[in-house]
Amino acid sequence: MSKHPQKAADFIANEARTDWHDQSLWVVREKRDKLAKGIAEWEELRELASQIKDHTLSHLDHYLEEFEKNALANGVQVHWAKDAETHNHIVHDILQKQKVRRLVKSKSMLTEECGLNPFLEKQGIEIIDTDLGERIIQLKDEPPSHIVMPAIHLKKEEIGELFHEKLQTEKGATDPQYLTEAARQHLRSHFLQADAALSGVNFAVAETGGVTVCTNEGNADMGIHLAPVQIHCMGLEKVIPRQKDLGVFTRLLARSATGQPITIYTSHHLKPKPGGEMHIVIVDNGRSEQLGREDFRNSLKCIRCGACMNTCPIYRRSGGHSYDYTVPGPIGSILTPGKDLKKYSDLPFASTLCGSCTDVCPVKIDIHQQLYKWRQIIAEEGHLPKAKAREMSMAAKVLSSPKAYRRATKWMRRLMRFLPRPLLYLNRNVWGKQRELPQVPRQTFKDWYKHEGNES
Amino acid sequence: MNIGLFIPCYVDQFYPQVGIASLELLQNLGCKVHYPMQQSCCGQPMANAGFEKDAIPTYEHFVRTFSSYDYIVAPSGSCTYHVRKHYDLLPQSQEVMHVRERSLDLAEFLVDVMKLDKIESRFPHKVGLHQSCHGLRGLRLASGSERVQSSFSKIRDVLNLVDEIEFVELDRQDECCGFGGTFAVNEEAISVKMGKDRIQDHKSKGAEVIVAGDMSCLMHLEGIMRRNKENIPVRHFVEILNGTQL
Ligand code: SF4
Numbered sequence: 001m002s003k004h005p006q007k008a009a010d011f012i013a014n015e016a017r018t019d020w021h022d023q024s025l026w027v028v029r030e031k032r033d034k035l036a037k038g039i040a041e042w043e044e045l046r047e048l049a050s051q052i053k054d055h056t057l058s059h060l061d062h063y064l065e066e067f068e069k070n071a072l073a074n075g076v077q078v079h080w081a082k083d084a085e086t087h088n089h090i091v092h093d094i095l096q097k098q099k100v101r102r103l104v105k106s107k108s109m110l111t112e113e114c115g116l117n118p119f120l121e122k123q124g125i126e127i128i129d130t131d132l133g134e135r136i137i138q139l140k141d142e143p144p145s146h147i148v149m150p151a152i153h154l155k156k157e158e159i160g161e162l163f164h165e166k167l168q169t170e171k172g173a174t175d176p177q178y179l180t181e182a183a184r185q186h187l188r189s190h191f192l193q194a195d196a197a198l199s200g201v202n203f204a205v206a207e208t209g210g211v212t213v214c215t216n217e218g219n220a221d222m223g224i225h226l227a228p229v230q231i232h233c234m235g236l237e238k239v240i241p242r243q244k245d246l247g248v249f250t251r252l253l254a255r256s257a258t259g260q261p262i263t264i265y266t267s268h269h270l271k272p273k274p275g276g277e278m279h280i281v282i283v284d285n286g287r288s289e290q291l292g293r294e295d296f297r298n299s300l301k302c303i304r305c306g307a308c309m310n311t312c313p314i315y316r317r318s319g320g321h322s323y324d325y326t327v328p329g330p331i332g333s334i335l336t337p338g339k340d341l342k343k344y345s346d347l348p349f350a351s352t353l354c355g356s357c358t359d360v361c362p363v364k365i366d367i368h369q370q371l372y373k374w375r376q377i378i379a380e381e382g383h384l385p386k387a388k389a390r391e392m393s394m395a396a397k398v399l400s401s402p403k404a405y406r407r408a409t410k411w412m413r414r415l416m417r418f419l420p421r422p423l424l425y426l427n428r429n430v431w432g433k434q435r436e437l438p439q440v441p442r443q444t445f446k447d448w449y450k451h452e453g454n455e456s
Numbered sequence: 457m458n459i460g461l462f463i464p465c466y467v468d469q470f471y472p473q474v475g476i477a478s479l480e481l482l483q484n485l486g487c488k489v490h491y492p493m494q495q496s497c498c499g500q501p502m503a504n505a506g507f508e509k510d511a512i513p514t515y516e517h518f519v520r521t522f523s524s525y526d527y528i529v530a531p532s533g534s535c536t537y538h539v540r541k542h543y544d545l546l547p548q549s550q551e552v553m554h555v556r557e558r559s560l561d562l563a564e565f566l567v568d569v570m571k572l573d574k575i576e577s578r579f580p581h582k583v584g585l586h587q588s589c590h591g592l593r594g595l596r597l598a599s600g601s602e603r604v605q606s607s608f609s610k611i612r613d614v615l616n617l618v619d620e621i622e623f624v625e626l627d628r629q630d631e632c633c634g635f636g637g638t639f640a641v642n643e644e645a646i647s648v649k650m651g652k653d654r655i656q657d658h659k660s661k662g663a664e665v666i667v668a669g670d671m672s673c674l675m676h677l678e679g680i681m682r683r684n685k686e687n688i689p690v691r692h693f694v695e696i697l698n699g700t701q702l
Contacts, residue, residue, distance in 0.1 A: 009645035018649065026628070033601060042604035311602065313632045317646050350643060352636025352650075353504065355593035359602035372504070372542075379506030392507040399465070399502075400513035402494040409469055430641045434648045435679030438470040445468045445475035449491050453479060 004350045008318035022316040024152060029310040031259025032360075039251070049248050050364035053301035056240055057291065063206040063239045064282065070209025071280055074271040081283045084114035090281050091116060091198070091231060092123055098229050098277070100195040102126045106134075106220035107213060108200030109147050109304065110233050110283060113326045128190045130219035132183055139166045145320030147327055148257045148306035153319050187219070197223030201234035202303070203249055204280075207242045210270040211280060214253060214263040221267050231279045232269065236287050237300040249303060252362035256305035290338045295373045299334045301363040308357035308367060314350055323347060330357035334370040337378065345383040348374035409444070416440045459489045460525030462559075464535045464671075465497040471671045477698040478531045478562060484698075485570060489529075495521045500538040505638045508545060515546055523551035527569065528559040531694050533591020533669050536561040541594065562694055563597055563610040563669055572614060577699045580620040584663030584688075585612055586654065586677070587630040588670035597669065601630050611669050611693050618696055624661035631657075635676035651680045659688060665702060666690045 012018050036042050056063055068078045079094075081087035087110075095103060103120065105111065105127060117138070120127045129138045133150040137143065140162055144150030151159070156174045163169040169182045199220040203212040211232050213220050224230045240249065254260040272278035291297050309315045309329030320328040325336050325344070333351065336344035348371045357367040378384060379392075398404045416424065417440045425432040459482060463475040475491075482489045498518055499511035518539065522528045530536050539559040546552045566572045587609065591597040598609035615621055634640070634650025641647075655677055658666050666688055668674050674690040681688060689702060 005643045005645065008643060012645045012649050015649070019653075022653070037604050039604065313634070313650055314643070314646055317649050349506075349639070350646075352589065352632050352634060352639045352647075354589035354632035354636070356589075356600070356602060356630075356632070359593055359600050375504070375506035376508050380509070384506060388505070389507070392502050392505055393510050396499075396502050396507065396510035396514060399497040399499065399511075400517045402496055402517075405465075405496040409465075413469065430644050431679070433644060434683060435651075435676065436682040437679065438466075438675050440470065441472055443472055445463050445472035446493065448472050448476060449479075450493070453476075453491060 003324065004318070004322050004346045007322035007324070008314075008350070011319045011322060012317060018317050020155070021153060021319060025310045025316045028149075028259060029307075029360075032256055032307060032310065033259075035255040035259050035261060039255075045248060045252060046362055046364050049252055049303075049362060050301065052240060052245050052248060053363050054298065057237070057297060057300055060236070060239070060291065063241055064236060066206040067204055067209055067239050068282075070207065072209070074209050076209065076271060076278045076280055079279060079281045081281055081285070083285050084283075087111075087114045087233065087281055087283045087285065088116050088119040091233070092120060092125075094229065094231060094277075094279055095120070095125060095196060098196065100125065100229060102128070102190070102194045103196045103198055104128050104130050104190055104194040104219075104223040104227065105198045106130045106200070106223055107215050108198065108233055109144070109326055110200055110235055111198065112144060114233075114283070114285065116233075128187070128194070130187055130191070130223055131215070131217055132180060135183060135187065136162065139163075143321065144326065145328065146306060146309055147304050153321065191219075191222055191226055194223060194227045196229035196231065197227040198231040198233065199224060201232050201238050201280075202253065203246055204234055204239045205241075205243050205246065206239055208270065210268050211238075212246060212250075213267045213269065214250065214265070215267070216258075216260075216264045218265045221265055224267075224269065225273075228275070229277045229279070230269070230272070231281065233281045233283060236282050236284055237302075253303055253305050256307040256360070256362040286339055290335070293338065296334060296338060296370055298365055299331065299338075299367075299370060301365055302331050303363055305362055307360045307362065311356045311360045312351075313354065313356070314352070318350070323350075330367045330371070331365070334367060334374060337374045341378065341381060342383055345378045348372075348378060406446075413440050413444075457488060458524075458526045459487050460522045460528045461489050461491045462495060462498070462522065462528050462530040462532075462535065463491065464530060464532045466675065467531065467671050470675065471692070473700070474531055474671055474692040474694060477692070477694045477700060478529070481694055481698045482529065485566075485572070487570075490525070492521045498535040498538050500535060500542075501637055503538065503542055504636075508542065512545065515543055519543070519546070519551050519555050522559075523555050526558065527565060528555060529562055529565045530559070531562045531669070531692055532671070533561045533563070533588050533595050533597055534672060536564075537590040537594035561591055561595055561597060561669065563591070563614060564595060566614050566697075567610045572617065575614070575617040575697055577617075577697055578619040579696050579701070580622075581664045581702060582622045582624050582662055583615065583696075584624050584626065584658035584661065584666045585609070585615070586633060586658070586666055586668040586673055587611070588668050588673045589630075589632050591669050592630055598630070601628075611667075614697060615667070615693055621696070624658070624663045626657045626661060628657055633673045633677055635673050637672070640676055647676070648680060651676050652684075655681060655686065655688070659686070663688060667693050667696065669693055 499514035
């Protein structure tokens with residue numbers, strides 16, 4: 001058994017927990033439905049967002065240059081990172097030059113993707129995630145399991161336990177308000193002491209050179225306002241052409257992500273504060289390679305709302321960790337094979353191709369079609385078990401020849417009818433582990449038709 | 457109008473009554489229907505497993521078998537979707553294009569071509585309608601719950617013509633059942649869990665029968681129910697249209 005199926009099976013072994021996880025995310029999906037349905041032109045909005053992204057991606061060099069030019073003119077320092085390592089070094093250099101010992105961070109899956117935290121910690125820099133969810137998993141020393149709700153896999157009892165251990169809250173406390181307040185107090189001192197603040201970027205506007213950060217807790221703003229040095233790290237696909245395009249995306253983003261009309265804070269950062277420094281790090285890390293893959297390039301349209309995860313019946317029942325990547329779920333399953341085809345060869349198969357992800361996606365990424373396409377590439381490049389390939393080529397021969405089909409099905413039917421149950425339900429019959437095989441009728445349709453079907 | 461009836465391989469093997477009901481229904485509606493004996497499969501099982509190139513001879517065989525009919529009708533949204541969507545792999549000859557355009561799921565055929573507005577049949581039961589994904593989101597047989605549009609369902613529309621039928625409203629009107637072809641085996645644990653959850657939704661609403669447009673979903677759900685000694689029967693919608701009783 002390969003990795004995702006195994007991890008999913010482990011997750012499901014605790015069925016009550018699976019139900020709880022499934023239901024928590026379903027509630028978010030329902031909230032999203034309600035809000036989306038409140039906008040009559042929702043589908044037009046999606047189409048528009050998709051077109052803006054398509055256009056931007058096909059002129060990406062142009063818009064990135066325009067963005068850089070305008071940001072520089074605003075007094076922002078712009079850095080380019082080709083991969084995760086370069087990104088980490090750039091951030092470290094900025095911090096070192098300013099003798100920063102303490103960094104507060106908010107809303108950045110990109111730094112997670114790049115492994116910034118462990119890197120900086122090794123350099124002796126204290127790095128504190130300030131968003132509640134991020135802080136929880138940082139304290140727990142776990143990767144996020146969702147891109148919008150990183151600690152969605154943890155129950156409030158577990159968080160209470162963790163806070164008791166790390167933040168000395170009362171033992172057994174589970175009241176979300178109490179726990180949130182405790183986290184807030186604990187973070188306050190960090191905010192005050194931080195010498196630099198780092199945040200992710202939701203949208204970078206080429207026309208103005210500014211970046212937009214959407215949050216609900218306001219911690220990104222708090223950090224940025226207090227610290228003399230601010231750093232924004234963004235994937236190069238975050239750029240959009242004009243300021244007026246922003247409205248299209250902000251309308252879609254919060255509704256798709258959490259079922260809110262808009263995030264509580266939608267902050268625009270244009271230039272450094274008086275006496276301060278503002279840096280923007282633009283990261284490639286495999287993105288331009290993905291851009292070069294015709295069939296998969298539009299995965300770069302993703303605005304990271306997480307709606308495809310909330311709707312995915314597989315994700316909801318296997319948890320984000322089963323995907324073993326910063327971006328899990330349907331979109332993760334089309335991004336990861338581009339990073340390491342062999343390592344992630346199981347993910348495009350972790351789908352029934354039900355297509356719910358594609359229909360929920362606010363920027364209309366054809367997610368399930370791309371999963372299908374990855375499957376072809378993965379099989380072709382030999383990353384599937386040999387036995388599977390043999391089975392399939394045999395099936396192909398049988399199914400393309402009426403005679404072979406007849407022979408094969410006759411045998412299968414005989415086996416299914418006359419084999420004693422223990423033999424039929426041997427270990428190798430994975431279908432039969434928790435399901436009965438279909439009952440075999442006396443006659444196939446074909447047999448019936450030959451004898452009784454009369455043509456009209 | 458000459459119709460080629462396509463009976464998917466697993467329906468042929470395990471659910472011949474669905475094939476029979478399809479044929480009889482179409483004939484009773486006055487259609488000229490022919491079942492080409494040399495047919496086998498649309499090639500979907502290989503393609504979804506990543507072996508679409510291996511499936512090409514099966515595609516070609518399908519096109520050869522069906523290209524002479526005005527319509528190719530199948531009681532399966534999933535197979536129909538596969539022919540329509542994924543036969544783009546073949547060189548697009550006239551025959552291929554014809555087959556792709558004229559392959560219709562039975563519900564589509566009844567609603568869009570036949571414009572069916574009445575039927576002689578009675579089914580005094582509470583029905584749970586499972587919207588199979590490929591038909592739902594691939595062929596747009598119904599409005600998906602994700603999209604913002606006025607709601608419709610072609611299968612429900614035709615079933616509504618049946619006397620005394622009643623529908624139960626599910627909590628999750630169109631969640632996947634977890635079958636997914638080879639997924640059912642590759643990801644056995646999730647597949648079964650999804651199926652169990654799906655059944656629970658129908659059960660808790662008092663469905664007396666689970667109805668769908670794809671026997672593959674029903675084969676999976678039925679397999680789970682039989683193992684767990686739950687006995688909600690499953691039916692293809694064509695069986696109900698054609699007058700089969702519980
Ligand atoms: S793929 Fe679409 S639905 Fe998924 S996170 Fe990205 S934008 Fe959201």
